[in-house]
Amino acid sequence: MSENSNDQTSKPTMGEQVKSSLTELPMDMLKSQLRELKDAAMGRAVGHAKGWVDNATDRLNEVASGERDVGGVLGRSASKAGEEAVEGGSPAKGALKGALSGVKDKVKDAIPGMGGGGGGGGGKATKSTNFVDSIDVGVPVHVAYNQWTQYEDWPDFMKKVETAQQEDDEPKVDMKAQVFWSHRSWQSTIKEQIPDQLIVWRSTGQKGHVDGSVSFHELAPRLTRILVTLEYYPQGFMERTGNIWRAQGRRARLEMKHFRRHVMMNTILAPDEVTGWRGEIHDEEVTKTHDDAVAEQEQQEQEDQEQEGQEQEGQDQEGQEQEGREDEEGRAAQEGQQEEGEGQQEGGEQSEDEANGETDEEDSDLGEEQEKSEETGQQDTTEGDDEGGEEPEPESDGEDELTGEEPPAEEDTDASESDEARE
Template identity: 50%
Template sequence: MARSKSSDTGTTDKRESGNGATDGLPVDKLKEAGQELLQALMVKALKSATGPVKDMAERLADSGGGGAKAKMAASGVESLQEGKSPLKAGLKAGMTGAKETAKNVVGGGGGGGKGGGEDEAKVINIVEKFDVGLPRRVAYDQWTQFAEFPSMTSKVEKVEQESDEKLNWRAKIFLSHRDWESTIVEQVPDERILWKSEGPKGYVDGAVTFHELSPDLTRILLVAEYHPDGFLEKTANLWRAQGRRLRLDFKHIERHMMTRTMLQRDDIEGWRGEIRDGEVVKTHEEALKEEKQADED
């Protein structure tokens, strides 16, 4: 009993003396050192438990800048403090890095204003061409049948021609729909069509030209500039999804011309008017009248 009492008394004395010694220590510095040690342990645990996840998280952090990397590390440390496994902590850190990276890219690196570099990064330039076994006039006339674009492409749902130079488009983008308006800036029969567009969720400016390789062979050249606007469009633009979609629809138009248009070439009637600087300078009827007069002469 005496030994037990002596032991208890000694323990109590040590505890009391320990509390007194702690009062003079730099507790804040010890906490910071502990946090740094915890971060180092997290990295070590991630390396041993899930190398691929850690590598992916570091790549995301490096592409997102210092802010993304810091938030990713903090997220992983927090997960480990909550008692989660190193694998789950790594996954959470990777997701945090991915979110921050997307915000930086979509929002222009987190800057307050819009600069020229940001606009250039958002735009996708697309240049495509194909050759069709059709006379240049037939290929051009088919292209001017804008109301048929829903049947020629896979995502265009509706095209309404408000006037000779104004077009309203509607297309399906993922699970939603997008509307935009195009204005034909210049249109010269059998040669070229240039347009500008505007829409609340992105738009496409561009030009299409027609080049005669032989009397029955025409080369069609498309130059498009896609401007994403809106979170969904900008996020998808990171993977160039819209650019691939536009190229795919261009292939659909090629297939349509090589099949249906070729079989019905004598029935294709295009718009033969002329547009300059966004205004009609020659109507379809005037153009047909001039062609008829030229044939008679």
């Protein structure tokens, strides 16, 4: 075991082996090679820098002599640097501005549809971005129209609109909005405007403009659809760059959503406080001012109220007349019933009187017959006594007198015989 331990202690470690290998390398040769590589790299860099400086100097000389167009990046840089130096400013700052201006022109020339107008972007725009969309708001059509035409409220709920103002009774609307980090202004001229129906406009601006129309459609008494159609003509570097991915269309759609949110959250609470602009415009001329339109509307509402009041009075009067006729008919029917009842009662009394009269006549007839029968009986008795005592026939029972029935036929025979006897 002692021999094994001695073998382990005598074996060199990894670090010792690496160190011994490095000591065996030719370090002097390696160091010399590294020095030569460094000198070569420095010489090459200096050569490139010298060539770049010489090239720049030649270009500046060409610019100064008029042999090179100043519209390039370096030309713009040198030109702006010289202007800043003459004005007492910083040449470096001027060179930077000139270089950025040259790069901007290069990009405009490289992208199709963005060239041809110079650095100021003042050329006429030839390509437009079309935008068509609609929103539904839960208010009557006149409330939606009034809020739309109250342009001074737009910056309160639209994110990128900075100012919006319409001149008094003029078909002009001045707008200012933010495009990326730039601020753009334009003026819109209203060609046609009919309250609660449509607005059509054209606009002008240094960095592009927007033409379009908006129409209002009543879907229900408390539901309105707003249809917006836009033609955006970008002009300028930032506008054209944003137009590549249709940023303006997305922004317009978002602003419409902001309008709907404002109407449904604020305008709906106090719709009468939003007056808008109720005038009319035809062929870019104001044919009816806002005050005239409001006065006419108030007069129309007053006439409608008066007409409704008259119609209501007529309906009330007609209802009263109808009630009077019904009352008269009811009274007439009641009187007729009473007269009919009285007639029936009189008829009943008359029938009773007639019945009583008939009864009295029958009683009198019975009495007369009874008297005649008695007289006849007495005569028969007298004759019987005279003829030898024939027995008279028995008289009728008292029931006949009580019932009022006529005597039997035999009594009539006896009466006739007695009459013959008297004769």
